[in-house]
Amino acid sequence: MFKKAVTLFLWLTIFLMASPKQNAYERNCIPCHRYQPASLEKLFMEYLKTFSGELSLKESLKIFLKNPTEKDSLMNDKFIENFSVKDATDLNDTELDKAIDIYWDLYDVRSKLE
Amino acid sequence: MLVSKNKGTNLLRSSEKSSLLRFLALYIILVTMLLLLLGIFYYESQEKLMFSNQRTILLNHANKQVKALKSLHNNFSHKREVYPRNPYFRSAIYDIEGKLIFSNLKNNEIIFDKEIYRTGNCLQFVKYLDDYYLGAKYLFIEVDEDLTWRDETMSNIVTFGGLTLVVLAIFGFFFMRIFLRPMKNSIMLLDDFIKDTTHELNTPISAILANVEMMDISSMTQKNQKKLARINIAAKTVSHLYQDLTYLTLSHNRESTDEWIEMKQLIEDRVEYFTILAGSKKITFTLDLEEMTLFIDTVKIARVIDNLISNAIKYNKRNGEIFIVLRQNYVEIRDTGIGIESKKVNEVFERYSRFNSSEGGFGIGLNIVKSIIDEYDLKIRVSSVLSEGTTMKIEFSKGVLDV
Numbered sequence: 001m002f003k004k005a006v007t008l009f010l011w012l013t014i015f016l017m018a019s020p021k022q023n024a025y026e027r028n029c030i031p032c033h034r035y036q037p038a039s040l041e042k043l044f045m046e047y048l049k050t051f052s053g054e055l056s057l058k059e060s061l062k063i064f065l066k067n068p069t070e071k072d073s074l075m076n077d078k079f080i081e082n083f084s085v086k087d088a089t090d091l092n093d094t095e096l097d098k099a100i101d102i103y104w105d106l107y108d109v110r111s112k113l114e
Numbered sequence: 115m116l117v118s119k120n121k122g123t124n125l126l127r128s129s130e131k132s133s134l135l136r137f138l139a140l141y142i143i144l145v146t147m148l149l150l151l152l153g154i155f156y157y158e159s160q161e162k163l164m165f166s167n168q169r170t171i172l173l174n175h176a177n178k179q180v181k182a183l184k185s186l187h188n189n190f191s192h193k194r195e196v197y198p199r200n201p202y203f204r205s206a207i208y209d210i211e212g213k214l215i216f217s218n219l220k221n222n223e224i225i226f227d228k229e230i231y232r233t234g235n236c237l238q239f240v241k242y243l244d245d246y247y248l249g250a251k252y253l254f255i256e257v258d259e260d261l262t263w264r265d266e267t268m269s270n271i272v273t274f275g276g277l278t279l280v281v282l283a284i285f286g287f288f289f290m291r292i293f294l295r296p297m298k299n300s301i302m303l304l305d306d307f308i309k310d311t312t313h314e315l316n317t318p319i320s321a322i323l324a325n326v327e328m329m330d331i332s333s334m335t336q337k338n339q340k341k342l343a344r345i346n347i348a349a350k351t352v353s354h355l356y357q358d359l360t361y362l363t364l365s366h367n368r369e370s371t372d373e374w375i376e377m378k379q380l381i382e383d384r385v386e387y388f389t390i391l392a393g394s395k396k397i398t399f400t401l402d403l404e405e406m407t408l409f410i411d412t413v414k415i416a417r418v419i420d421n422l423i424s425n426a427i428k429y430n431k432r433n434g435e436i437f438i439v440l441r442q443n444y445v446e447i448r449d450t451g452i453g454i455e456s457k458k459v460n461e462v463f464e465r466y467s468r469f470n471s472s473e474g475g476f477g478i479g480l481n482i483v484k485s486i487i488d489e490y491d492l493k494i495r496v497s498s499v500l501s502e503g504t505t506m507k508i509e510f511s512k513g514v515l516d517v
Contacts (some may be wrong), residue, residue, distance in 0.1 A: 013338070021256060041192055045187060045188075045190055048187075048246065048248065048434065049187060049245055049247060049249075050244050050246065051246070052209045052210035052211075052246035052249045052250070052251045053209040053210040053211035053213065053249065053251070054209070054211065054213070055211060056210060056211070057249075095180045107192055108248060109190065109192075109195075109215065109216045109217070109248050110214075110215055112190075112192060112193065112194060112195050113195055113196075113215070113216045113248075114194055114195070
């Protein structure tokens with residue numbers, strides 16, 4: 001009974017804490033990756049090094065997030081051995097596209113080179 | 115009697131010279147084109163060699179830039195980052211979709227599918243990356259083109275091409291002389307023959323004409339009168355030819371003695387001279403002459419008028435007409451003869467050229483006319499309609515007019 005009450009309290013807290021101003025990327029990506037050894041920043045650079053262009057990167061990332069496999073993962077074997085492959089996302093296509101677009105805009109190198 | 119080569123061969127020499135010049139011009143044009151083609155091949159081979167040398171240098175630059183990009187990629191902070199630059203080259207990176215990531219090229223007209231190429235005054239080299247550092251699939255390296263090779267190549271082309279052209283032109287000149295020798299010999303043979311004949315014609319023709327003039331035709335029967343008229347015509351025809359040949363071989367190079375000539379009187383005299391000849395073909399003259407004077411050599415203008423009238427008779431039809439119009443600035447002689455084909459109109463003044471091979475003559479009359487016309491800077495216009503007739507119009511220049 002106590003366990004259920006704590007769980008309910010936590011869910012409510014998370015639900016209430018989640019600001020309505022947070023975007024799809026902040027809501028769905030940051031919370032988990034915050035505790036991952038592979039930062040979103042490093043992962044972006046890995047994706048960029050592998051897929052080069054905006055369209056190909058976004059498309060590949062979307063396919064992976066919807067159906068993550070060891071084969072498609074860019075992480076090394078040791079990482080996968082320790083942390084396994086992530087679960088498939090439950091976001092719909094629109095939400096997923098929005099999150100990926102924000103991710104791209106945030107880490108796109110073009111605007112940062114001078 | 116043989117006549118040695120004299121000034122009369124000048125006309126031959128000028129036609130030979132003109133043929134020689136035409137051949138030589140054609141030969142030089144062909145040789146120049148061949149040398150230009152060789153020059154282009156040489157230039158292209160030198161350019162390929164330059165590209166090959168530059169390719170090695172640019173590949174080294176590209177490898178250095180890849181290392182720098184790799185380092186930047188691995189340490190990218192996602193704040194402001196300085197794109198790696200090198201004093202020896204400029205570079206640009208494009209992603210797999212051909213979108214620009216960063217560029218410090220002078221010339222951004224890049225070509226993705228050509229490894230090395232020239233754009234403006236720069237050389238550009240593209241390297242395809244296996245690892246897309248900073249998302250770069252294409253790395254372009256640009257350097258300013260060193261044009262020393264081009265100056266050296268052009269200098270070689272001009273120097274060796276020019277020398278070869280001169281040598282080949284000298285060879286060509288001698289070859290042409292050898293090739294033209296048979297033609298020259300045959301023309302000289304014809305000239306010599308004409309000169310020899312001319313000298314042999316003078317005495318008998320003069321004797322025939324003088325005696326024909328002296329004969330009392332009133333005591334002759336009509337039949338004999340006709341025969342005498344025919345002798346007169348034949349003798350005058352030969353005399354006209356003799357005068358042309360004499361002019362060509364002897365008088366042509368003499369100094370002109372220009373004086374004021376009453377052209378109306380001269381034309382009437384010459385028409386009278388040709389009346390019997392024209393009468394043999396029942397050709398009539400229609401004269402429309404104004405009084406006017408020309409400052410010209412009398413022998414020469416007489417040769418011009420004689421030849422034009424003689425041709426108008428020679429190439430006229432039986433019962434034809436000859437119209438002669440004299441105005442203040444031109445004289446026009448029109449016949450109702452066989453006419454000249456339009457494509458041959460320009461050739462009538464060439465020596466030994468005849469309108470029609472059925473008529474006799476050497477084809478020198480109009481050549482003489484042209485040489486006199488040119489000497490006095492006059493203009494002659496020929497208009498002709500086949501089977502209808504020919505009009506020869508001489509326009510007088512200020513130099514010979516009384517103005």
